[in-house]
Amino acid sequence: MRYFFETYGCQMNKAESASIEQILLLRGWTASDYAETADLVVINTCSVRATAENRILGRLGWYAALKKARSGDFSSAKRTNPFAVEVPQKKLSLIVTGCMAERLKDDLKKQHPVVDYVVGTFQKQHFEDIIDCIEQNKSFSDLKETAVYSFAPLSYEQGAFQSFVPIMHGCNNFCSYCIVPFVRGREVSRSADEILVELDYLSAKGVREVTLLGQNVNSYKWEETVDGKTVTVDFPALLERIAARLKTSNSSIGWVRFMSSHPKDVSDRLIDVIAREKVLCRHIHLPVQNGSTSVLSAMNRKYTREDYLTLVEKIRNRIPDVSLSTDILVGFPGETEADFEQTLSLMREVQFETAYMYYYNPREGTAACSMKNQIPLEEKKRRVGLVIDLQLQITKDKLMQRVGEKVTVLAEAVSRDNKDELLGRTERDERVVFYGDESLIGKFVTVELSELTGNTFRAKIC
Ligand code: SF4
Incomplete structure (x- = not known):
């Protein structure tokens, strides 16, 4: 079984998506690179701005077309979404969670029947039950609210530093x-x-x-x-x-x-x-x-x-x-x-x-x-x-004023502009690029800040 996440909004949403992903990984699920090939899509939503909600509603239209295509009705999917690609015919379950799910609750499901489960802020303890039912091709209908928010046990992403x-x-x-x-x-x-x-x-x-x-x-x-x-x-x-x-x-x-x-x-x-x-x-x-x-x-x-x-x-x-x-x-x-x-x-x-x-x-x-x-x-x-x-x-x-200083950076990734360079961040949350081997990613490195380009420092390893 394969899953795909769409996560909108703040760091808390990212952490919560990572914790749901842990539940799936522990049950033997694997990540899908595309929604088209997933058995389960989780949309973790944001309500802070109306534009964020509108974007998510647009995505629900796209998923409605995908579900039709998955059920074999590809011509209708193509009418709704001209970019639709032919996809495997298997069941797709769609969970919407996060702030928009809490704000709209059942109205969201009524207005967008493509959504299988709307999981609000105080219903997150039911994720395991829902996944159980998806795995058994059954549906879960007993989503109760708890009085107190339940923290997810772990937000760690495999291999992350x-x-x-x-x-x-x-x-x-x-x-x-x-x-x-x-x-x-x-x-x-x-x-x-x-x-x-x-x-x-x-x-x-x-x-x-x-x-x-x-x-x-x-x-x-x-x-x-x-x-x-x-x-x-x-x-x-x-x-x-x-x-x-x-x-x-x-x-x-x-x-x-x-x-x-x-x-x-x-x-x-x-x-x-x-x-x-x-x-x-x-x-x-x-x-x-x-x-x-x-x-x-x-x-x-x-x-x-x-x-x-x-x-x-x-x-x-x-x-x-x-x-x-x-x-x-x-x-x-x-x-x-x-x-x-x-x-x-x-x-x-x-x-x-x-x-x-x-x-x-x-x-x-x-x-x-x-x-x-x-x-x-x-x-x-x-x-x-x-x-x-x-x-x-x-x-x-x-x-x-910082140019010339020696600082510690955590090397985060290969730079997008030059594959021989790494992108890192100081503890003061400043971006730094420097020449360095990929093996340094995830390590603390001491560098000297040599110049500033835009808001990013260029630096040399000391
Ligand atoms: S009400 Fe909103 S902006 Fe104000 S402290 Fe709470 S989360 Fe922050």
């Missing part, structure tokens, strides 16, 4: 533009011991870098009983335990990253732990979203411009070699020209190494969608264009 480790799930913040709390549910943390056991497993597999994942990792909170007393493990305490475990076990894991962080939950203790524990990468993604306090308030971000700037100052004082990246969202309803100028001035002041920049897109089901004073599209595009131009200049200036 980088891996995601989900540590918490869901979000309690309800930023007014964001659909995530509605489709991922409330925050729930994974047992600290389970996380450590997964890290032991990844070490045994020779993994070099892990990224701890959660919608808001800083709200991680696990309660356990020690000597009859309840002990709370928060995010700084979890990072301390992880650092200690990696040290004592002489682990292959040399770098630990985490994402995403909400600025309101970054404590002094967290900053101290990052400063102290060298295994924690010198890179923090700290989404500011906007530089105007009144816009931040309308976004329900629960911090002010001044809070954010104070936090950045603390982080930079305590961890001078840290790189900071951020998300910038402009054109939020009611954002005035003066508000927008505040975002540009915050960017100039903080000097982020990189930023993900986008303009506000109304998302049905969120508070901001029905707010008055929506900004015209042309104006939103103008504003995002200006923040992109500014950030490009800041990024270039900051990277130029």
Whole structure:
């Protein structure tokens, strides 16, 4: 039996797809290079933007044609999809999971009968049952929701030297533009011991870098009983335990990253732990979203411009070699020209190494969608264009200051432009290309940064 995955959206989706893939591999399934030849297709969906959902709906039309072709009705498939190729006539099962599955639930199946199973956020414990039934050519109809999200046991991909480790799930913040709390549910943390056991497993597999994942990792909170007393493990305490475990076990894991962080939950203790524990990468993604306090308030971000700037100052004082990246969202309803100028001035002041920049897109089901004073599209595009131009200049200036330094990179892949070169990444999340043998992929290499091309360093192995 062969499977094929389509995964959209965030790193959490990628981790969850990898964990479903593990279930299939353990049962003897193999990956198919093409959907056309698979017995099972899993579409792991994203709801963050309407465009992401529309793209997935388009794919369902394509799968409807594929299913017809697979059932022998090739002429009809050809009418729907002129690019349809002749495919083996065998049954295809289609599972849709992820945020869009949770948002639309049974409506998705009713409107798109091509879908065999819609598996929402709180039904993921049924994957084994569904696969059982697919293997036996039966159908499974008892999809119940659990009260609490169940973490997948393992997100490791065979042979990988980088891996995601989900540590918490869901979000309690309800930023007014964001659909995530509605489709991922409330925050729930994974047992600290389970996380450590997964890290032991990844070490045994020779993994070099892990990224701890959660919608808001800083709200991680696990309660356990020690000597009859309840002990709370928060995010700084979890990072301390992880650092200690990696040290004592002489682990292959040399770098630990985490994402995403909400600025309101970054404590002094967290900053101290990052400063102290060298295994924690010198890179923090700290989404500011906007530089105007009144816009931040309308976004329900629960911090002010001044809070954010104070936090950045603390982080930079305590961890001078840290790189900071951020998300910038402009054109939020009611954002005035003066508000927008505040975002540009915050960017100039903080000097982020990189930023993900986008303009506000109304998302049905969120508070901001029905707010008055929506900004015209042309104006939103103008504003995002200006923040992109500014950030490009800041990024270039900051990277130029690094030329000449010796740094460690994790070699990730052969460069797409030159097969004699490797592409690597520093712990500060900078891209580096250098001449090197393929055997170095998955290893830490010391290089000297010799020049900058665009946002990528060229370097020489030391
Ligand atoms: S913190 Fe805000 S933006 Fe992030 S997932 Fe939660 S609601 Fe969405």
